[in-house]
Amino acid sequence: MTKPNNYATDPKFNRTIISVQEAQSRVMSRMKAGGVEFIPLEEAYGRHAAATVRSDVPVPHFCRSMMDGYAVRAADLASAGLEKPVRLRVTEEVACGTVASRSLRPGEAVRIMTGAQVPEGADAVIKLEETTECGSAGKRELELRQPVTEGDNLLPVGVEIEQGELMVGSGRRIGAGEMALLAMFGCATVQVHRRPRVAILSTGHELLDVSAPLEPGKIRNSNSFMLAAQVREAGGIPHLLPHVPDELERAKSVIMEAMKEFDAVVTTGGVSVGDYDVMYDLTNNWSGELLFNKVAMRPGSPTTVGLLHGKPLFALSGNPSACYVGFEMFVRPALLRMQGAHEPNPHRMTAALMEPFAKQDRFERFVRGNYATDENGNLTVRLAGIDMSNATITIRDADCLICIPPTNGVMPAGTRVDIIPLRLRR
Numbered sequence: 001m002t003k004p005n006n007y008a009t010d011p012k013f014n015r016t017i018i019s020v021q022e023a024q025s026r027v028m029s030r031m032k033a034g035g036v037e038f039i040p041l042e043e044a045y046g047r048h049a050a051a052t053v054r055s056d057v058p059v060p061h062f063c064r065s066m067m068d069g070y071a072v073r074a075a076d077l078a079s080a081g082l083e084k085p086v087r088l089r090v091t092e093e094v095a096c097g098t099v100a101s102r103s104l105r106p107g108e109a110v111r112i113m114t115g116a117q118v119p120e121g122a123d124a125v126i127k128l129e130e131t132t133e134c135g136s137a138g139k140r141e142l143e144l145r146q147p148v149t150e151g152d153n154l155l156p157v158g159v160e161i162e163q164g165e166l167m168v169g170s171g172r173r174i175g176a177g178e179m180a181l182l183a184m185f186g187c188a189t190v191q192v193h194r195r196p197r198v199a200i201l202s203t204g205h206e207l208l209d210v211s212a213p214l215e216p217g218k219i220r221n222s223n224s225f226m227l228a229a230q231v232r233e234a235g236g237i238p239h240l241l242p243h244v245p246d247e248l249e250r251a252k253s254v255i256m257e258a259m260k261e262f263d264a265v266v267t268t269g270g271v272s273v274g275d276y277d278v279m280y281d282l283t284n285n286w287s288g289e290l291l292f293n294k295v296a297m298r299p300g301s302p303t304t305v306g307l308l309h310g311k312p313l314f315a316l317s318g319n320p321s322a323c324y325v326g327f328e329m330f331v332r333p334a335l336l337r338m339q340g341a342h343e344p345n346p347h348r349m350t351a352a353l354m355e356p357f358a359k360q361d362r363f364e365r366f367v368r369g370n371y372a373t374d375e376n377g378n379l380t381v382r383l384a385g386i387d388m389s390n391a392t393i394t395i396r397d398a399d400c401l402i403c404i405p406p407t408n409g410v411m412p413a414g415t416r417v418d419i420i421p422l423r424l425r426r
C-alpha cells in the first residue's frame, strides 16, 4: 500500500514553519466575539459579560452600623470619663431591615444591630460589650464612661462603592465576586456572549469506541473526551462526532457538514506526513483558507489551522499530549475571544527549573510540569513525568506547561523559565 515519496519536492514534507507567536496571532487576528444572549443571573457563572455594568447607587446606599450596639451622638459623650459617666436615654430599637421612627436628639441613644440603618442625628455606634444598660421599667438608660469618635463603627453612604463605578467590564469572566456585584445591582438578567459550539472529530483507522474491547493494533479514542473537557474549561459547548477512519472523502464530508453547523471544528489525528494523514490534503485543497500547517513548537509541530467563512478548523495532532498542547495554545484563546474575553492568551509566570533540562531542540517546547513555592516563597517548577508527545498520563499530572525556548545545550537547574498554569490546582 505504501507509495514512494519525493521528500525533496513533496509540499507535505516542506511546509512553512512559523513561530508559536506568529501562529497565535494569525489565529487571533481572525477571531471575533460571537453573538450575545440574555440569561438569568443564576446561570451566569463562568460566562463572559457582553455589556458593562456600573453601580447605579452607592454602596452602602444608607449609613449602616458595623456592630451590634447603640447608635449615639459623639458630642453627647465628649465629657464622659471613668469617674464622670454620661447617661443617655434609649429611645427605640433598630433591627436589620427596619428604620428608626425619628432622628436622634441630644441625650438619646438607639439600640441597633449590625447592618441596620443608623438613624439621622447619630454619628457613631458603640459596641454592646462596651456598654451597660441601666434604668428602670419603661425607662431604658445607657451609662457610658468614655467618649467615642465620630464615625466609629459605621459605614457611611458610598464608602465601598460610589455611584457610577465600573462593576463588571464587558468581556470579564463572571466569577463569584462578579455574581455578587451583579446581584447587588439588581441584574436578574445578564447580557453575555454566546458559548461557542464546538464539534470534535477524531480520525484514525485504529480508533475504537470507549465501550469496545481492545483489539491488537487498536486503541480507544481518548482524545475526543480530553478535548471535550478542554472545550468546557474554555467556556465552549463540546459536541462529540463519531470518529472516522483515515479516509479523505469521509473525513471531508463530516468536517464540511460540521463547519456549517458549529462555531468551530476541532479534529485530532492525521496532520503529519503519514500515508493516511488526511488532514494535510484536506486543508490544502479546500474552499477555505489555510492559516498554517507547521509551528516551531513541540509537541504539536504539525498543528494545522484553517478558516472557512470566518469559522476556524483546528486540526490538532493525534498524539495525545501534542493534541492537548495544541488546544491550549490555539483553540482555548480562540474560544475565549469568541466569548469576548479581554485577555484570551495563555497567562505566563516565571519559575526556576528544579532539574536540568537536557533535550535539545530548535523548536520551543511546552513540557508538562508541576510548580510549587520554595522555602523563600519563590516559584519553582519540575517535569511532571514522561515528556513524550504520545503520553497521556502526564496530562493528568501536570498543572502547568514549562516553556523551554529553543536550545542547543543543557539548561541547568535554577534557570528561570516561563510557565503557563493550566488550571486550578488540586
Ligand SMILES: Nc1nc2c(c(=O)[nH]1)N[C@H]1C(S)=C(S)[C@@H](COP(=O)(O)OP(=O)(O)OC[C@H]3O[C@@H](n4cnc5c(N)ncnc54)[C@H](O)[C@@H]3O)O[C@H]1N2
Binding pocket: 202, 203, 204, 206, 207, 219, 220, 221, 222, 223, 224, 268, 269, 270, 271, 272, 273, 274, 277, 299, 300, 301, 302, 316, 317, 318, 319, 320, 322, 389, 390
Ligand atoms: N516521518 C515523520 N513522522 C512523524 C512526524 C514527522 O515529522 N515525520 N511528526 C511526528 C509528530 S511531531 C507528530 S505530533 C505526529 C502527528 O501525528 P498525526 O497528527 O498525524 O496523528 P496520527 O498519525 O493520526 O496519530 C498519531 C498518534 O496518536 C494516536 N491517536 C490518534 N488519534 C487518537 C485519539 N483520538 N485518541 C488517542 N490517540 C490517538 C495514534 O494512534 C498515533 O499513535 O506524527 C509524528 N510522525
Ligand code: MOO
Binding pocket: 297, 298, 299, 300, 301, 302, 317, 319, 322, 389, 390
Ligand atoms: O511535534 Mo510532535 O507534536 O512531537 O509531538
Ligand SMILES: [Mg+2]
Binding pocket: 269, 270, 271, 272, 273, 274, 277, 318
Ligand atoms: Mg500521522
